Structure formats: C-alpha cells, structure tokens
Amino acid sequence: VPGVAPEVVRVGLIGFGTVGSGVVRILRENRESIAQRLGFRLELARLADLDVERDRGVSLEGVALTREWREVALAPDVDVVLELVGGTHVAREIVLGALGAGKAVVTANKALLAEHGAELFAAARAQRTELAFEASVAGTIPVLRALREGLCGDRIEALCGIVNGTSNYVLSEMESAGEPYELCLKRAQALGYAEADPSFDVDGTDSAHKLALLLGLAFGAQLPVADIPRRGIEQVTPLDMEYARQLGLRIKLLAVGRVRPDGALEARVEPMLIPEASALAQVRGALNAVAVRGAFSGPTLYCGAGAGSLPTAAAVVSDVMDLARARVSGSCGRVPPLGWSRLSPMRLCDPAQLQGEFYLRFTARERPGALATVAGVLARCGISIAAVYQPERHGARSVPIVLVTHSTQESALRVAMAQTERLEELCARTQVLRIEREI
Amino acid sequence: VPGVAPEVVRVGLIGFGTVGSGVVRILRENRESIAQRLGFRLELARLADLDVERDRGVSLEGVALTREWREVALAPDVDVVLELVGGTHVAREIVLGALGAGKAVVTANKALLAEHGAELFAAARAQRTELAFEASVAGTIPVLRALREGLCGDRIEALCGIVNGTSNYVLSEMESAGEPYELCLKRAQALGYAEADPSFDVDGTDSAHKLALLLGLAFGAQLPVADIPRRGIEQVTPLDMEYARQLGLRIKLLAVGRVRPDGALEARVEPMLIPEASALAQVRGALNAVAVRGAFSGPTLYCGAGAGSLPTAAAVVSDVMDLARARVSGSCGRVPPLGWSRLSPMRLCDPAQLQGEFYLRFTARERPGALATVAGVLARCGISIAAVYQPERHGARSVPIVLVTHSTQESALRVAMAQTERLEELCARTQVLRIEREI
DSSP states (O other): OTTSOOSEEEEEEEOOSHHHHHHHHHHHHTHHHHHHHHSSEEEEEEEEOSOOSSOOSSOOTTOEEESOTHHHHTOTTOSEEEEOOOSSHHHHHHHHHHHHTTOEEEEOOHHHHHHHHHHHHHHHHHTTOOEEOGGGTTTTOTHHHIIIIITTTSOEEEEEEEOOHHHHHHHHHHHHHOOOHHHHHHHHHHTTSSOSSOHHHHTSHHHHHHHHHHHHHHHOEEOOGGGSOBOOSTTOOHHHHHHHHHTTEEEEEEEEEEEOTTSOEEEEEEEEEEETTSTGGGOOTTEEEEEEEETTTEEEEEEEEOSOHHHHHHHHHHHHHHHHHHHHHTOTTSSOTTSOSSOEEOOBOOGGGOEEEEEEEEEEESSTTHHHHHHHHHHHTTOOEEEEEOOOOTTOSEEEEEEEEOSEEHHHHHHHHHHHHTOTTBOSOOEEEEEOSOO | OTTSOOSEEEEEEEOOSHHHHHHHHHHHHTHHHHHHHHSSEEEEEEEEOSOOSSOOSSOOTTOEEESOTHHHHTOTTOSEEEEOOOSSHHHHHHHHHHHHTTOEEEEOOHHHHHHHHHHHHHHHHHTTOOEEOGGGTTTTOTHHHIIIIITTTSOEEEEEEEOOHHHHHHHHHHHHHOOOHHHHHHHHHHTTSSOSSOHHHHSSHHHHHHHHHHHHHHHOEEOOGGGSOBOOSTTOOHHHHHHHHHTTEEEEEEEEEEEOTTSOEEEEEEEEEEETTSTGGGOOTTEEEEEEEETTTEEEEEEEEOSOHHHHHHHHHHHHHHHHHHHHHTOTTSSOTTSOSSOEEOOBOOGGGOEEEEEEEEEEESSTTHHHHHHHHHHHTTOOEEEEEOOOOTTOSEEEEEEEEOSEEHHHHHHHHHHHHTOTTBOSOOEEEEEOSOO
C-alpha cells in the first residue's frame, strides 16, 4: 500500500555464483545502513541454485534454499527477484516468470537484455512492475542511472566506453609488458580476469551487448545488437602498441555511439587509437569507464570497477533498494527502463560513408620502393598521409611501415586496402586501426 | 492524481541570471526529447527577476514575467519552482515560501543548503514535497545521484573531490605557466572563471559548503559547515608546484571526507599534494571531479564541468524532470533528500590526532647549518624524514629546504612547526602541505 511503509521487503536470489554470493554478503554486512537509507528492512528470504550445498563463505541463516528457481521467482513471500544465473535461455524464463508473477526483477545479464530486452521490458510494463539492470553495463559504476536520470535533461551527442574489463586488462598488459596477445590473455586467465572461454570478451561481443543498452539510454535508440559492427583485440600486437606510443596515442577497445549531424547513428566496437592525454587512455587494467558528451553538459566521465564479485554485487544491491523503494512508494515505472517513454528505431549510418583518421601498419619486404608504392596507391585513392614512421630494421626480412592518414572516407580506405593487398612489395596482412581524437 | 499522467507540468523560474537563462534555453531546445523521456510536457509558465527587460538571448514567448518572486513561488498554476537567485537570505524565503505552497523546488545554491539545509529539508518533508539540488555540487556531474542511489547499497569509506572550478583553474594555471597566484587569479577573473570577489572560491568556503552536502549523502552525517576545517589556495606558490612535480606529486584544493576505523569522521578542505598518476591529478582547468571509495564497489570517479551556465542548467533541468516525475507518479520523498531516512550527527575527529605525511618548505638564510638545525627539531619531535630536497641557489639571500615526512601525527608536527618558527636560521613562514597518497 503506497504511503504505508512495510517493515520489510523480501528478496529472492536465483544464482549463487560469484555475484550472487557477493550480494548475500553485502545484504548481511550493510543491513543496518541499508535499513537506515530505506526506512525499512531488506530481507533475503529465498535462494535458488543448482548447488546449494557448497560453502561460499557467507551465512545463509534464515534463508529458504532450493534447487528449483520457480520456488523463488513465483513465491508469494518474495517481492524482488534477482536473476544472477547468466546465460540467456533459463535466465529469460526466470525473468519472464518473475515479472509475470508481479515481482520486481534485478538482473546483471547484458546478453539477456541485448537479445530479449524488448520482450522483457514489455512484460514488466504489462505487469506494472520493474526490471532493473544497472550492473549489466560497467559493473559498479552507476552510469546507466547517470544517463537515465542525471543527464536526462540534456541531449547526448556521443558516448565512448571501455566496457569490457578483460580486454582492457589484456591490452594494458600488452602495453606495459610489451608481450603478445596470447601470453597476456593466458595471464589474465590465470589471474581470473578472463574466463576459460574468453571469446565474447575479446572479440567485442560483450562490448556490443553493453553498447546496445547504452544507445537505448543515451539516444532512445532501439537497435538490434547484431547490427552493431564489432571487432575484437585478437589482432593487436605489441608492435602496434609501441608505434601508437611513439605517435602519442594508446590502443583501447572502445564502444562508441554518436549521433551524426543528419540524425543517423554511428555505433561500433573496435580497438582504436586515442590520445595518451585523454581520460580514457588512463583507464588501465580491469577498470571500466564511460565518457559521455552532452550538448549542454559537455563531457562527463564515469570510471570504476567493471566486474568482480563485490563491485557488481554492490550495483545489484543498489538496484534492489531502488525497486524496493518503488514498491513501497507505489511508483513502479516512474522512469521507463531505458529512460524514454518510447524508444524509436534509429537509422545506423553506413560505416563506409564515415570520415576518420587511420593508423596503417604495412609489412613490407626488405627492398627499396615499398613506401613509394604504398604511398602511390593511397594517393590515387585520394587518401593523404599525415605522418610516416619507418623504423630501421637491419637484417630483418620484413620491415614495418606505419602511416597515419588525414581524415578520409572509410570507403576510400577500403578500396586502397584491397589494392595494397595485391602488392608483391608487402608480405603480410596490413593492420588497420581507427584513430579517435575526440569522442 | 497518481497513475493519470497530466499533459503538462508547469515550471516557475526565479532568477534570470547565467544559470537561469541556460535553463530557459535547454527547456526550449530539448522540449521534444524531454517530453519523449517523460511522457508529458514541461512548460516554463512564469519567470521572476529584478530585471526582466534585458535581453538574455532566449525566447520568453508565452512566459508570464514579473519582478515579484511571490508571483512565481506561490502561483497556483506552477508545479515546480526553480530558485536560482543565489545568496542565502532571499533565497531562503523563496524556497520556504514555495515549499510552504506545496511546490516541488529545485535549487543549485550550496551556500543556502549548507547554512539552512536542515530547515529547508524539514519544510519539504512537512509538506510531502521535494527539494532537489544536484547542481549545487560539482555542477553538471550527477555525483549526488550516484551517492544517493547508484552507490546506496554500499558503505562509503571515503570521498575526495575537486569541487571548486575557480581554485582548480588558478592552480592549473600556476602549474602550467609557473606564475604566481595573484597573476593567475587575475587571468581567471578576466576569463570569467573567477568572480570579482573570489574569496569564497579560493579560501575553501565554497568547497566546505559542498563537502557538507557530500558528507550527508555519503555518510548520513549531519555536520555544521562551520565545523569543517578549511584552508584556501592563497599561500600556494609556483615554487611549491615545482617541488611537488619533482616529487612526482601535484597540488590540488581537495575536499576530503573519510570514516576512521573508530567511526569518527575526518573532514577537511585544503590544498594537498597527490600523486601525479592519480586520476584527480589529471583534472585540470575549471573541471570538477569526485572520487569515491566504497567498501564493496571500490573506487569510482565522476568528472565533468563544475560550473558554467549550460552545464549547471543541464543538471537543474534533470532535477526538474525528476521532480515532475515524482509529482506525476505520486512518489514524492521516495528517496530522502540526502539519501538517508535519518541523518545522524557524527563525531568529527580531532585533526591533531590524525596521521599523515607532510610536505614542508622551509626558507633558510644562506649560511651553513640550517638543514641540520631543522632536521634536529623534527627528530626531537619524533618526526622522521622520508625525503630532502635542497636546490642550489648561488647568490640568493635565502634558500628553500624541502622536507617530506614519513607518516606522523599532526599534533607532533604542530609542535615541531612552533619550534622551528623561532629558529634564526629561517627567514620566512614555513609552507606546510598535507600529502594524500590515496583517498
């Protein structure tokens, strides 16, 4: 009943893994401060996991345990359900089930939202309840709230994020140790910064999932995640790191969204070169950061832990408190899930038509004329060169030639790259990376 | 009526200065996106200022103008009132009047809140309405929302902010140009980064006002602003900047709040030396930034424009939208103004009992033995020295001696400073600055 505060709001947790056990710990340890902030108590009433036996080092006193998620998601004595199982199949059933039973639901599952968000948000609306997901993008950093509420009066022009901690950790290691991708990835796995199968993290898929959510929040854009062009960090080499440094640049896997002057949306995930003095270039290791540029607010930056049991769990608990408040005050749906009453499909611009500067690393055979030939191809394609860097390599059978272009149309660059592919002066695939001097 | 969305929520603006005209512009230019986000329209219905004649370059078509604030604050056709007049006397009357008439109120006035916050928040509660103030701290950066909601599940351990753009601009200028305080302040005034009377900005008062609000949001601490120890940037010299740089440190005016292990609160505003690699050291010019450390979320950082017409106005408009939503959904008071249902008075710890490292710049007469004498005094006070820096200065009548202490109790340092004051080897006041290696 709105206006009459209950003494307790009951929480049901499904998924007792890394984040789930962090949530249990925070609900216990911060019990007093949470109650003081809310004016009522949060109580963990039920917990479901396929394994409820293994000790996770947290007390489950007073919590009803089960292996069956329905006994949590549909339980009459549960008000807020946390979906922390991961994956998209069972997770979708859980969220739909809980919403259908009128529960408020919290998830940190970006893949689920990127693939089934429209269906899930519609189910929440139909039941006049809420689905919260702050922890799904940039972990503990409340950047979704910033976009949904803090900057909601502004018109966002662009955003640019480092939203995958695994990739950023691997790139940071490559940069500081000068070691190749494979070695740094193995180290990240050994330290728990990368999963056994790290594909989604390093190939840009995870970042694209998060970008799809950010685009909804920033631009009100409804965009199938499959439409977002993406490229991973697998082909970045320590050599590129070194040349980038000599150019005053750093290589980061960025998720970029930007509204073009014609109203079309530019969106992409790929490793890019950014100025070493920029704030995003300072974001090292497993940290995440999102830079936002508003028409009136100007640039703002949000930085913090993008993953990890406790940082992610802290964001989940804050979401639980938000939904508990909404329940108690009877204000579910006060702010629509993505900040907009209506999302609109936005036209994604053709990347080939976009302008940009590029870093090109050619690998040439050790004989005269390669630079002249390559430069000739670029010139005929109308691409002008801003900087050339060709280190001496006595005795090597191949030499790198690094060229930085002036701003050029991507379609022209593609033509030029196709032509250089056939040059017999070159002996390996050319590395092409976009340079972003401002977001 | 909750549940039935009105077509329009009406806004009354009092104070048509820099921020006020920015608000008018944003409400006009973002009219469509605001309506799309809210599901209803915001309309600027009334505006009061002592001067409603002068052209501010924004259209006031359809807005009722008046010189009398009561005709806005008390008008039956106004739902949300913006207090943007500045000062604390009339501003207090306006806010109390509007709240008394049941209006929701937005202000950006940190001095007002620091001095009269308790009274104003109580008035809002009594009327079951809301008083929003995101723009009062760190301008456009939604850091108050981050503390109130995004991090509310966590226990905040410490925060550290650059929350005065004027001071940060002056310090940045001193650092980059190597010029003295007075000159850089004049330049800031010429560029509009400092007011004609910049006292409150440069002497730490404005930062202390903002820190008082941050302490409420982060720790639930009710703390009279007069109790916060503060010191300004007036005594910082380019020489200190240069020595700091040689020590790998930078000088920033910081507002710091921290909960000690014994539960007491440490709070202060003063120029401090921080590692040049830290995120806050990168915050240059008129920018603001707040770093927060949560027990579970770890460190997060929020950065952006701390002042300026449009950035501040963007935060004000976002607040207006928040209050309009609360009106329409009938959820006023969903989150208490400072995030806590009850603020508690917290014990401020005695600065003399705190540990810390210090930067000491002595000014000695050009003759042998000064270093030995000074070092002897420190040793007898139990203060051990981590680093010494004594540049050669041939022909000068005085020489600087820079000492960096190991962690020491501030009370011991005070005793030592009192003793060195009497040394005839020294010929000027000693510069004492705290070193903060982590927040």
